[in-house]
Each structure stands twice: as structure tokens, then as C-alpha cells.
Amino acid sequence: MQLSLPLPELADAGGPSAAGERVYCNRTLRLDRIDWVGFDMDYTLAVYRQATMDRLTIDAALGKLVAAGYPESLRSCAYRTDFPIRGLLVDRKLGNILKMDRYAYVKRAYHGTRELTKEERRRCYHTRRLRTGSPRYHWVDTLYALSEVTLYAAVVDALEAAGEAVDHDALFGDVREAVDASHQDGSINDHIRADPGAHVLRDPRLGHTLHRLRSAGKRLFLLTNSPPETTEAMMTFLLAEGPAEYGQWRAYFDLVVTAAKKPSFFASDAPFRPAGGGAPRAATGLERNVVYTGGNRAGLEERLGVTPDRVLYVGDHIYGDVLSAKKQTAWRTLMIVQEMEAEVETHRQLAPQRERLRELEGHRERLHDELRTHQGPLKALERRRDAGEELAPAEDATRLRHRRAVTRLRARLRATEDELEALEQRIAGAFHGFWGSLFKAGAEVSSFGYQVEAYAGLYTSKVTNLLSYSPMHEFRSPHDRMPHELG
Ligand SMILES: [Mg+2]
Numbered sequence: 001m002q003l004s005l006p007l008p009e010l011a012d013a014g015g016p017s018a019a020g021e022r023v024y025c026n027r028t029l030r031l032d033r034i035d036w037v038g039f040d041m042d043y044t045l046a047v048y049r050q051a052t053m054d055r056l057t058i059d060a061a062l063g064k065l066v067a068a069g070y071p072e073s074l075r076s077c078a079y080r081t082d083f084p085i086r087g088l089l090v091d092r093k094l095g096n097i098l099k100m101d102r103y104a105y106v107k108r109a110y111h112g113t114r115e116l117t118k119e120e121r122r123r124c125y126h127t128r129r130l131r132t133g134s135p136r137y138h139w140v141d142t143l144y145a146l147s148e149v150t151l152y153a154a155v156v157d158a159l160e161a162a163g164e165a166v167d168h169d170a171l172f173g174d175v176r177e178a179v180d181a182s183h184q185d186g187s188i189n190d191h192i193r194a195d196p197g198a199h200v201l202r203d204p205r206l207g208h209t210l211h212r213l214r215s216a217g218k219r220l221f222l223l224t225n226s227p228p229e230t231t232e233a234m235m236t237f238l239l240a241e242g243p244a245e246y247g248q249w250r251a252y253f254d255l256v257v258t259a260a261k262k263p264s265f266f267a268s269d270a271p272f273r274p275a276g277g278g279a280p281r282a283a284t285g286l287e288r289n290v291v292y293t294g295g296n297r298a299g300l301e302e303r304l305g306v307t308p309d310r311v312l313y314v315g316d317h318i319y320g321d322v323l324s325a326k327k328q329t330a331w332r333t334l335m336i337v338q339e340m341e342a343e344v345e346t347h348r349q350l351a352p353q354r355e356r357l358r359e360l361e362g363h364r365e366r367l368h369d370e371l372r373t374h375q376g377p378l379k380a381l382e383r384r385r386d387a388g389e390e391l392a393p394a395e396d397a398t399r400l401r402h403r404r405a406v407t408r409l410r411a412r413l414r415a416t417e418d419e420l421e422a423l424e425q426r427i428a429g430a431f432h433g434f435w436g437s438l439f440k441a442g443a444e445v446s447s448f449g450y451q452v453e454a455y456a457g458l459y460t461s462k463v464t465n466l467l468s469y470s471p472m473h474e475f476r477s478p479h480d481r482m483p484h485e486l487g
Helices: 008-013 050-067 072-076 118-126 146-161 168-184 189-194 206-215 228-238 297-304 318-328 340-349 351-386 393-431 447-455 463-468
Strands: 036-039 088-091 096-100 106-111 137-140 219-223 255-258 272-274 291-294 311-315 332-336 458-460
Touching (some): 050 072, 050 146, 096 146, 106 118, 137 146, 189 228, 206 219, 206 463, 219 297, 228 255, 255 297, 340 393, 351 393
Parallel strands (some): 036 219, 219 255, 311 332
Antiparallel strands (some): 096 106
């Protein structure tokens, strides 16, 4: 029997219209097999205005650097909040900032904000394997940490321009300390609390998104590293516009855990305590409508009372949220990658350029093949001649014919490669002026893209994108074929 379409019960499950608002899937997941959905708060439910937050952070931190003995002139030093992206590596020893592909091969590098030449890059990073896990390197994996990179690059530039001898490693430590202190002493938080709307984007669909999951029978928890007071203020702001029946934000969640100390939360045995003090509580006795601090993953799982594979955790931090959830337990993960919307839109707009890129790559391959068909016989003939043998006139004519072909093909190859390089640069520049695409490094997947692919079950630009999918949706992975099965 043929079904008549469209099916009315599928009407609201048609998926999002814009590609930037889709939920992308690395590992197949059926939402109907999820009982609990957990959320991180900062940069997951709370989407910050990045440039505003960076300026607030950097201005506060510059003041602290000056107070710690750095030159007064730093207070007015120029910085560019659009300089860094996620997934960069800071080389603390040399004061460089690097972008790598999935094989930890450095594809781009800046000293401060000056791009390293190919030769500098080769000398520093290509002659031996990068030990990216060593203390020399610092991995930038959150939007929260971008301000540190902006500040570090700006101070390296400013101090070196003033002719100062810079200890790049110590400077990075001081920058991080100044940023941390600004987060802790209220320099940043007081501003956010005074005017959350100026610092955080409120999505009016957030309450509806959470409600939709709940009305499909799922229970929700909040698991954040933020302290309880900040969580209270932020969640009140974020969920001010939800469905009327909820009243206040805590009504959406069956469990709220703050100051959780992720990633150590996943492996520790720290107790759960009610916010505001009090004796530790047994995990199984954790109640709705109480905000807890601390805690640990094993206790939380005990309280949730389902097998860990029926938990979906939504977070933005590849290490603290996603990788830990995958390695320490069997939680499924949805990673929030805010940059997706711009990334996907740029990718779409560049379709003609990508098509031309493929053409040029095919052309280059053919030229190489053709070149080799002339180089083989040419070399053989020249070897005989160089060994003192006199070639017959016909052979010498053949040698000359091959020689001319090689010269002609080499020139065409050079022209093709120049065009390819210029086009690759134009494409990268359309994504980001300094670093290119977040997910790609040249033709390869970037180290950040690789981590998203390897660890995040699902990824999307924002939590409210879930609203376009049925709470019973099955997300299917495209990665069910190996290279030898393609095409
Ligand atoms: Mg977060």
C-alpha cells in the first residue's frame, strides 16, 4: 500500500531549513533511547557575545599585567579580538600560535600576529614530531580561552616592537594568571550580572526546546562548573521567556549540579553538597529544586538510575565535556560549536570555488602523469649520453622531443600550482582572515575538526536547533563506509 504524503505526524519533524542550524551526526543516535539529557551552561545554554566578552576580559587583564610590573603602555596596546579561533596551539617557548592538521602537522603559524614564513615554519616545526602534549604547548579548545590568545599575541607584538627582551613562556603564564584573576575577582562577572543582555544572547526558543524534550518523557539535568550564584543569575536570565507553566528556571531540571569541577568530576569521588553549605548528600538522595555543588559522575549516574548510554550530555568543551564523557563513561554527547553557522554558510557560498579547486587538482594529477611518461625515457637516454655513448640521430631527436615536452609540462604544472595556491588562499580567507576554516587545514581536516569527529557523537551550532527535530529522531551517521567502499 502506498502511503499518502505528507504524514501529518511528521509535519514538525521535517528538520531545519538552514544547513547551519542542523544537528550533524558522527555516531548514530536514537533520541527515543535517551532518558536523561544533561546540559553544560557556559557557551552551551548561555551563548556569549564573543567580542564583548573578549574586550571585557582583556581590558581587565591588561590592568593586572601592568600592576604586576609590565610597562604602563600596555594599557592602551592594540589587540584584535578577531585574531584567534578555536583549536589553535600556543607554543609558549617561542611565542608562536599554530594551527595544525589532524596529523599534528603545522599548517599556519604566527609569531604574535605576524605570520611566519614557510621557511620559519619548516625550521621550527617540520623537522621533528611536535610533542603537543608537553608543557611547551597550550591547546586552545574553548571560546572562553580565545581572549588569552588575543592578549598574548598583542603583548608579544607590543613588547617586541618596544625592543624589550621577552620571555615568551613566562609571559604566557602571566597572561593566563591575569585572565584567571579577572574571572575570579569580579572584574568580569560583575559586569555580566549587572547587564546580562549586553554580554549574553538570549534565545527565546530555549524554554520551548527544553519543554519539548520534557514533554516527550525525558528528564533534564544541569551540570556546570559555574558557581551557584552565577548559575542562578544566568539561568534566570536565559529562561525568562519560556512557556508560562514553568515559572522559574529550576522547574525545567530534575537535577542541578554547579561548581562541578569538570573534567575531574568524571573521575573523582567528591561529595554533592547543597549550595550555600550543609552536609554532603548521598547521591541517591539528590532532590529536585535543590541546587548542589561539587559531586562526581559515578554518584550522578547512580541517581539518574539508567544505564549511562541512555544519557545525552550537551556541552561545548571538547575535553571537559565531550571527551571526558566519552572516555570515562558511556554518555552520548552533543557538542555545541557556535562557529558552525558561519562555517557552513561560507562553505555553501564557496561551491563554485571548490568545484574549480577539484578541477585544478585533477588537472595537476594528469600533468604529473604525463610528465612522468616523458621523464623516464628522457633520463634513460641522457644517462647513456652522459656515460659517453653517442646516440643515434633518431634517438637524439627522441631525446629532444622528450626534453621539450618536459619543459612545457613543467611550466604548465607551475602555472596550475600557482593558481591552486592562490585559490586555496582565497577560500581559506573567506572562512577566516588569519586561520582559514575551523574544521579544515588546507586539504586536510584540522586538529580541531578531527577531535570533533572523533569524540562528539553529534554536533550543532546551538541548543535550540534541537527544536527542529522530533524528540524521537534517529540521527544517522554518514561514516558507515571506509575509503575503499566509496565511489
Ligand atoms: Mg561550557
